Amino acid sequence: MKKSLWFVIGFAIYAGLMWFYLFQGADANLPVDLKGSAADPKVFMTDRELELSTDFSRIKDFIYFISVPLEWLIYLFVLGFGLSKWFRKTSSGLTKFSIVHTGLYVLLLSFASWVLTFPLRYYSFTVSKSYNISVQSFHSWMRDGLVDFWINWLLTTVMVAVMYWLIKKYEKRWWLYAWLLSVPFTLFLYFIQPVVIDPLYNKFYPLQDEVLKGKILDIAERADIPAENVYEVNMSEKTNALNAYVNGIGSNLRIVLWDTTLNKLSDNQVLFVMAHEIGHYVMNHLYWNLISSVVLSFLGLWLGNIIYRKWVEKYGKSWGIKGIGDLAALPALLLIFSLLSFAVSPVENAVSRKAERDADLYAIQMTNNPKAAVGAFQELATVSLSEVNPPKLVKWFLYGHPTMLERIHFLDSYKTSKKME
Template identity: 30%
Template sequence: MTLNLLLAATAGAFDVDTATRAYLDTVSGPVRARSDAYFEGGYWMLMWGTLISVLINGLVLHLGWSSRWSRAASRRTKRPWLRTILYALPYILVTGLMVMPWVIYGDYFREHQYGMSTQTLGGFLGDQGKSLLVSLIIGPLVAAAIYGVIRRAPRTWWLWGTGVVVSFMTFGALLAPVFIAPMFNSYTPMAEGPVRQQILAMARANKVPADNVYVVDASRQTNRISANVSGLGPTVRISLNDNLLNRTSPEEVKAVMGHELGHYVLNHVIKMLLAFTVVVLAVFLFLWWATPRLLLRYGGRWGVRDVADPASMPALVLLTALAMLVATPFTNSIIRHNENEADAFGLDAAREPDGFAHVAMRLSEYRKLEPSALEEMIFFDHPSGYNRAHRAMEWKARHLAELPPAKRAMAKPELLTVAN
């Protein structure tokens, strides 16, 4: 038999659906039940989180705290922008403390319940304190800019407000990897070795302007595996967390990094900013329409009669929470589309379909493997494990003849240990 005939016979023996099912079957029994329970519980967490935001902001309005903070700020300064900043400081601090019990339950106790958090309560509260500090610095600036356009353009502030928010989002994408992320984790250069060389070789091959790879000490907080190519222009940084290095094979690391490089090469940061500009615009249009009507009906009892008064901030946040809940299927679909593109790019760049399928199974620790189409459309901001494994096996079937002989055979996913 000639080589071509041999390869054709091998390709014919490879069945995509069988190979995909072999991977999916590695996550079964209690492990699958725990994965499904965790992710499906997230549906309720999303709705309860929105309800809690509405209740907290409604309470701040109902108790008159918002109007009192606004009056106190007015007594201290006649400058509108400074008044907004002085209002925003107690608002962010108080509402941040009010929501903290929910945050502790959802992000600490629930994560420990499902075996995904490694952090002590003290460490968790320390990180939450840092987050609150960042919010107290950035939040008042965002609020001052938004209320500035509300005062100056009462009929078109929905348009200018969108520009303000998107501008801050852009600055965040540019600066967060360098100035904010290191507040929560240590970033150290990856040690020399074959894996680092492979990652940088893929980066050079795809014209990603990075000459180093950083390892994040995420294991002090979580068991989750993760990586990213973050930043814009001069702040571009290739990072992977230590869990990815410690819990996966070199083939899996390479597959993940191929995916992350895809986000950069395909300009997903820019595309996401453009797509979310449309979402932000829709939310601001809703706020522009709904907030005056809400204040007309309840503003008298709240002591808030004008959208331009910083005391209206809880009303804006309350309505935004409701709008973003309704927008969940759209925002998730935007992200999931980009993730699908990065998956396809990563398979071509890394050429590790089995490594990619192995990673998809590991991600099932906190992401349901086989959701319905409706579930995936509404609740998934990444492709499901089934779709990722199936895509990887389709890629393998198409490129079987190009792979090294050792990688042409049906993989043995039963060697994978998914459970913590």
């Protein structure tokens, strides 16, 4: 109980410091040499839009930096107060089938986490609504949340069942066998994502603008992308934000545009955005992402196993855990993986930002229309209330893309350099 109190006090202090950093202490002033340039938000945003973008971004950033340690606190709470032991006892007493035990345990743990994090998720939803980024109804938001819950429950149950079977059968090298099995599983998820999982959340249909579709497919053909169609998704039912992407592998490759992007951007701006997404495919970023996830999962499982053993050895008795093969130890394992994921995220984001910069360069070379490129990002920043120059800590942990300041300045500089040639 005393340790739990100290964790809560520590969390409250951390939240206060993070609030001060984001709302008072962070320096997000524009570099002097960029004032008045195309990257200066005062050039393409009104004073009101500037105020809203700053407030909205800082609130959403704060929610993120609170939600991550809250997840850790929940796992510690479930372990420290004996809930995990009770979940295991309850689930094992209902049936003799171990897969059912696992499914019930994961359901109880997932539900406890879902309930405890619901207020913060709901607050995030209401913030997006109040700033007119989200236009989604509460019913639709809850539906998406429940779909997400059950998909995660199913995937987690399968992974946990396999993992703990391996721990019991191969106690010393379970992590290696788990990693080997995760490779085809990850490939499978990449393959089915566009055609099985994504349609559970939104409706996808072929792009209705045949002229624009032809221009996009022309870029895809020049890039040797095996795409026969371009898909539109009806995101305007949920959000005013803009997006487009290429995902999937093999025959399930999909080029997708949000209908909000089509409604807000000109055709030339849309072509730049799609050329950017196509650039990811051309430079094999999708496959590099897959390879990096495989490598990181190897390192994560290896290091996670070491920490997991030490934690169970040191704290297992007080948690009511019988050993590393005890399902009641799952929150400790999930906590370790979450900590490792958070720790490595700045490196992952830095690599991702480099890939995004390369895709921007590919797109501008493919379309040769810097004005449309700059305009696309200016419009995206305005509509999505994106903070053009976020604090460094936010950039390190949250930005897998270059900041809007960096992207617009890069494209504007490209425009200038082209004029000088």
